[in-house]
Amino acid sequence: IYDLGKTVRQLHAQGVRVIGRLVCFRDPIHAAAAWKAGRRNEVVQTPDEQPYAGYGGFTNFANPAVRRYNIDVAVAAARLGVDEILYDYLRRPDGPLDSMVFPGLRETPERAIVRFLAESRAALAGTKALVGASVFGVAATRPTEVAQDISAMAREVDYIAPMLYPSHWGPGEYDVADPNGSPYEIIRRSTVDFVREVGGTGARVVPWLQDFSLGRDYGPAEVRAQIKGARDAGADEFLLWDPAVTYTADALDPNAKRPALGITSAQPKDAPGPVRLPDPKPVPKPVATPVSNRRASRQPQPGLAPNELGQIPIVMHHMVRPDRVGEYDQTPAEFRAELDLLWRQGFVPVGVGDIVKGRLDVPKGMTPVGFTFDDSTTYQLALRPDGTVEPDTAVGIMLEFARTHPGFVPAGTFYVNREPFGGVEESAELLRWLVKNGFEVGNHTHDHLPLRDMSDAEVQRQLATGAEVIERAIPGYEIETMSLPLGAMPRRAELAVQGSWKGKRYGPYGVTLVGANPAPSPFSRSFELGAVPRIRTSHAGWDGERDFAFSYWMRELERNPSARYVSDGDPKVVSGRAGSEGELRPAFRARMRVVG
Known part of the structure; x- marks a missing residue:
């Protein structure tokens, strides 16, 4: 087992931002061990009380011990300097809901997943790590398919990372006849739904894009088309995925120390990427009560002559x-x-x-x-x-x-x-x-x-x-x-x-x-x-x-x-300096007063 803390320090020294992908509930090793030890409530089961066999075994997100185990791993990684915790397989198994049983579930699967994220957010609050959630590409429009309610999940994380790989969409999705052959269009249209669902929650949309070939050869043009589609839909950050870990450098701008995103997260000079910045001047927290609307009386006066045709920030x-x-x-x-x-x-x-x-x-x-x-x-x-x-x-x-x-x-x-x-x-x-x-x-x-x-x-x-x-x-x-x-x-x-x-x-x-x-x-x-x-x-x-x-x-x-x-x-008068009369909108001529 490698030394995670040492590895993170080495990567930071090279200017690399470390994202810890944490596979949550698809955990065959945990599921098998828990079943063997008699802790069967930690495992997703079939209606006849056998372990659910899909993916080699799925742990039960409704079980407090399973949730705590995953959160403990996330907190340990964050304390060792991992910059972001990106949860994956943050869902129920795909398939008919009546083919699986979640012992102890007292709410919808969607709500249970959100509850896990809320518990995770509270546990990670004392660290600097950002938190993301990888989700199915269809989750924006089909939240019950694998129990991923995007707008609710987004309120508990820093960003949502939808897996929008063109090869994974069926013909006709989003009215795109051939999604795998139309990387720009399928990414743009699907990202729009995620931007809509996440809007107003405080989270960001950071889509996973395809940098591998499946059914069609993908190279720089296809990767760039996806990046442009995401940005045109309002998502100005992205992640690339290639299971073979051979990424297409020619698809990326080579002139930036970090992605030139335009409107993303602020970065301290010595940090490898966006981090949570503490309030440098903590202040007491008095109870705030409304104040009455009153005119300013003791504010410093700049001593400037009236000029109501000037600029307003x-x-x-x-x-x-x-x-x-x-x-x-x-x-x-x-x-x-x-x-x-x-x-x-x-x-x-x-x-x-x-x-x-x-x-x-x-x-x-x-x-x-x-x-x-x-x-x-x-x-x-x-x-x-x-x-x-x-x-x-x-x-x-x-x-x-x-x-x-x-x-x-x-x-x-x-x-x-x-x-x-x-x-x-x-x-x-x-x-x-x-x-x-x-x-x-x-x-x-x-x-x-x-x-x-x-x-x-x-x-x-x-x-x-x-x-x-x-x-x-x-x-x-x-x-x-x-x-x-x-x-x-x-x-x-x-x-x-x-x-x-x-x-x-x-x-x-x-x-x-x-x-x-x-x-x-x-x-x-x-x-x-x-x-x-x-x-x-x-x-x-x-x-x-x-x-x-x-x-x-x-x-x-x-x-x-x-x-x-x-x-x-005087709100009834518009005061302007001599020679500024031509700047006045005609509708206000009757209110004009020249000063100075």
Whole structure:
């Protein structure tokens, strides 16, 4: 037996990220030993009480000892430095359900698998290892086939890894006549379903792609086609599989130290890949309670002259979590530092609806800053049993900041999908709580899929049904803005602004983009309702790179204060500097006042 810890250290020294594939319940050795020792409840059985023979023996995922054994192996590997635990055979045997018995099962097989992942997540919480789950390619549309409920599983892991090998699909799947001969199309279409199912859970989709020949010869062109299909569907990471371990290097870009994925996980300089980063500044966890909407009174004044035709930064947030995983995520300490910087420099948070509608009631001398939170996860808002806000969520941190910074009023826009806040039972209550406490709710479509590849009808269905999720929870609520999933604009951009599906109308919306600069004033001719730019959050330790994220733009606005929007304190008037009259949108001419 090799020394795992030593091997991991050697691989790390070579810059290799170590993923530990842990085969769970297909375990003939464990099954045979348990049966021989009389621990028969640890083994999947036939209706006549014999061991299930498929795969040489399957252990019983409903049995606490079996679950504990697999979790202990995962924890031991993580403590030895393995970067990721990737569970495989995380399922029941395939075949008719009535041909197998799971002793002790008191729930559905799907729920039992999810329970195992929840127990695993709790046990691994003290390690830095990420957790993934390899699943059948059909699981997104057939969750009961091998007991893999994708959306429920995704809430307990960091990523879902569907095995989408083209050779494994039958003719006609996803309306593809020859899947093995159409690697791009079958991968793109099947990945779309997984991206939809995982959307809003906080997990990522990292598909397994085929780098072996089965029925057809596969080489660089076929592997590249699969990679492109996955990325076009919204999955910007992938794993390759070849049982012979002879991978096609010519299919990969040779110029990257790690995959150039565009929007994946952040990587410390000395680490071999994405890791969970601890909050560098732990803080006490006071009980967070709502604050009243009040005007700022003791915030530092920048001393700038009014300029309501200037630029407004709109900051795009995703998850605020101590174990920051994604590039767009922040740790609680980073979010607190962002709030502190904005407060000291005279920025006042507002919702995007206030910006696009020109409802900017901001104190004189201050600058509005739009706060947005995409995907509505439990890292953004969660309530304790007593109804108070969890203090380390984004909302909890803002409420805490308001108590220690007189005049700060929490505000922002939360963009939701079909299962707000991970589909928790109180999701509708959380949406109502946001609106009641001065926040805005926006449309992020129903399934969080890229709109650019959809038909016009499907784009409108996504937005109309996304609106229904909000309107069912908050009857009569007027949705004013939407956020493009993955930043992908539909081919007909106007359908993101407004449209209808089966008689259900939506919009007009202000449409927020992914990047990459401050937004024009809503009173400026440069403002476009269908293309409102946002800036990405920054991580601690920004080194001055021209990355067009938060830290870069805060420095640029500090260097060029005349470029920023500065309020005159009167929401009925639009103040602009002499010579700027031509920049004003005609609709606001009657409200124009020249200053300076």
